[in-house]
Amino acid sequence: MSRSSGDSSGAIITLTSDSITPITVQYIIMIADSGYFVIQQSNKAQLTLSNIEFIGAGTVKQEGLALLLIEYSSFRLSNNISTISPFVQAIRGQLEISSCSFGTSLETNLGQPAIQTSSQCTNIKFKQTIFSNLHSIITNGEQKASGAVIEMGEKTEVEFTDCIFIHCIDSSSDIQHSTGAVCIILKSSDLLIHQLSDEQTIQSTISFNQCQFTGCIGGSSGAIQSISNQSQLNLRLNIIIDKCSFDNCGNDNSIVGACWFDGQSEYNNYGDASVTNSRFRNCIGIKAGGILFGENMQPINAMNNVFYNNNIEYTKCLVTSDVFFSSKELLDQAGGISSILQGYTYEQNKQQSTIGQIKIQGFSSNFAPYLDCVTRNGTEQCGQIPCGGEMNIQPEQCEYIEDEDKDQECKQKCVPTLITPINECGCLPVNDPRQACKQVCIPTKDSLINELCPCFLIGDPREACKTIIQPSEDTPINEQSPCLALNDPREACKTITQPSEDTPINEQSPCLALNDPREACKTITQPSEDTPINEQSPC
Structure with a gap:
């Protein structure tokens, strides 16, 4: 949905002041280079905007007393404006x-x-x-x-x-x-x-x-x-x-x-x-x-x-x-x-x-x-x-x-050059000439998950980060919440490293209960006290 560039006073959607029925708008793209995407004017009817991609320099405006809820949506510019x-x-x-x-x-x-x-x-x-x-x-x-x-x-x-x-x-x-x-x-x-x-x-x-x-x-x-x-x-x-x-x-x-x-x-x-x-x-x-x-x-x-x-x-x-x-x-x-x-x-x-x-x-x-x-x-x-x-x-x-x-x-205080090792002189908050210190991680789909660039709770484009929830100490370890690679507060996860396909299986990196990429770990189940010892569940 879009609004014509010449109509700067109008909006793609307007919920008027006399509206009394709650409205939900979802799963669409709105494009506006100026003016308004949406105007909420109702004093009685809630307006919900869900899963909408807002593109351009438009505005969502709240003028009414009723709730305006915006959820699971994104706002970005287009055409470098x-x-x-x-x-x-x-x-x-x-x-x-x-x-x-x-x-x-x-x-x-x-x-x-x-x-x-x-x-x-x-x-x-x-x-x-x-x-x-x-x-x-x-x-x-x-x-x-x-x-x-x-x-x-x-x-x-x-x-x-x-x-x-x-x-x-x-x-x-x-x-x-x-x-x-x-x-x-x-x-x-x-x-x-x-x-x-x-x-x-x-x-x-x-x-x-x-x-x-x-x-x-x-x-x-x-x-x-x-x-x-x-x-x-x-x-x-x-x-x-x-x-x-x-x-x-x-x-x-x-x-x-x-x-x-x-x-x-x-x-x-x-x-x-x-x-x-x-x-x-x-x-x-x-x-x-x-x-x-x-x-x-x-x-x-x-x-x-x-x-x-x-x-x-x-x-x-x-x-x-x-x-x-x-x-x-x-x-x-x-x-x-x-x-x-x-x-x-x-x-x-x-x-x-x-x-x-x-x-x-x-x-x-x-x-x-x-x-x-x-x-x-x-x-x-x-x-x-x-x-x-x-x-x-x-x-x-x-x-x-x-x-x-x-x-x-x-x-x-250290004054680093381009070749000063970070372990000898930590990254300065500003004006550090070293490439590794110049910017905070902004992940792309291909960015590695490591200490410098852990999973963000929201909006992380990396596939491995999309289903991860932020665990507490009491969160159970399961498919919806496997151990995080870094900063997992659960005791069972604190000593676990994040393995790759080539990581050796040892005390420092045992098989993970879920999503372990190593071939030898893929058939291993997570045993309980009563689980029989067999090929599917060895010690």
């Missing part, structure tokens, strides 16, 4: 996007975010959706991101679950308002806010659960940025990030590598952020590599996170920086640094002899070694917390010691 509007735009109502893909293995040029939602929306959900190779240069609009720009209003609830953002890059010139993957904006309705007393507050929540951010870059933040665009304290933003990973996000022009939470400086507190059970590796920014809790954002929880080689740019030298707190007052209100960062660890880069870094505005102390020690050994073996870590201590109560000579620290 660039978008002038989002692929999906929600003005109000409910939106759910499940098991979809935006972009391809090739670069997709965007003039607007892939997804844009307004503060009048209520429930927004993204599940098992992949955003890949989205490159945006946005000249209009207040906030910019290649993946999604989400406005949070007084009734907005947003969830990202099991989503993947890979190579989402915004190159807009306004770096103060440029995010690689997701930009969150807090906006209030003046009419509603004026009806509230000073003591009344409304809290809107956005959550990220088990999401992956890889190679995402923006001028302000590589992966996630939240900002306030309203002057009232009655509306608060609650950000929850749990079990997510951030790899190679940001660059030496980004203010923050991975996550930046910030509010307007003239107000006391516009919300809180929680980042837990997550991993940050090789992220880089000017102020912080990992997380920056900015002005007027309360760091409510940052427990059980792991950091490795996250850096700040210091006069052309990368200096490790995992977490930075802009407000000691808000940090103490939330329970203090020892409480907020329980379970903090950093993985040391042995080639570069780096350690983690955690800083508080106004204090020279690095709290990372102490907090890492407490996590690994307990408080009794780690001495006293550095000055500034205690509750209610002010900067003037601690001696400010200038950081050690950054030039000396620079000299200790």
Whole structure:
């Protein structure tokens, strides 16, 4: 189905405001180089778009109050054009996007975010959706991101679950308002806010659960940025990030590598952020590599996170920086640094002899070694917390010691050439000249499955990856869920290697219960205690 190029105001399908019967559209291809693919205007009838291939720079628009559900669908451009509007735009109502893909293995040029939602929306959900190779240069609009720009209003609830953002890059010139993957904006309705007393507050929540951010870059933040665009304290933003990973996000022009939470400086507190059970590796920014809790954002929880080689740019030298707190007052209100960062660890880069870094505005102390020690050994073996870590201590109560000579620290870091072995000098997050370090894996049908390019949960074109589900510790091993080649949490799978036809059968690589390519393993069944020993089931 397609719409004529001259009909820029119409849509291929419109569900009108007086529609009351739920509609499902499925298994078709829609092509539009501009204008609209679909418009949902109904306040009562749900519209479901399932298994649809959207091709071109058209838009799916949600204007009604009833749910718009998009599932098992893909969005991509054609003819090397660039978008002038989002692929999906929600003005109000409910939106759910499940098991979809935006972009391809090739670069997709965007003039607007892939997804844009307004503060009048209520429930927004993204599940098992992949955003890949989205490159945006946005000249209009207040906030910019290649993946999604989400406005949070007084009734907005947003969830990202099991989503993947890979190579989402915004190159807009306004770096103060440029995010690689997701930009969150807090906006209030003046009419509603004026009806509230000073003591009344409304809290809107956005959550990220088990999401992956890889190679995402923006001028302000590589992966996630939240900002306030309203002057009232009655509306608060609650950000929850749990079990997510951030790899190679940001660059030496980004203010923050991975996550930046910030509010307007003239107000006391516009919300809180929680980042837990997550991993940050090789992220880089000017102020912080990992997380920056900015002005007027309360760091409510940052427990059980792991950091490795996250850096700040210091006069052309990368200096490790995992977490930075802009407000000691808000940090103490939330329970203090020892409480907020329980379970903090950093993985040391042995080639570069780096350690983690955690800083508080106004204090020279690095709290990372102490907090890492407490996590690994307990408080009794780690001495006293550095000055500034205690509750209610002010900067003037601690001696400010200038950081050690950054030039000396620079000299200790490896500077690779084209032929420097990776085992002597690990891949740099940016500007590494070696071919093996230049890009994160974007798999094709013929790409090998290995440690550098494991199966993606969604949208992996390799045949061996298409039927694989993401197992938990309790997932049974069967045809639908055989052992993964890498990172399988099940105990029975942890020592199993992924064999080829020529892999010898031994203790390190016994026959797999399912899908073993070796001839000697193909007739072997998986025995139980009562299985007889015979040719079909030898020991």
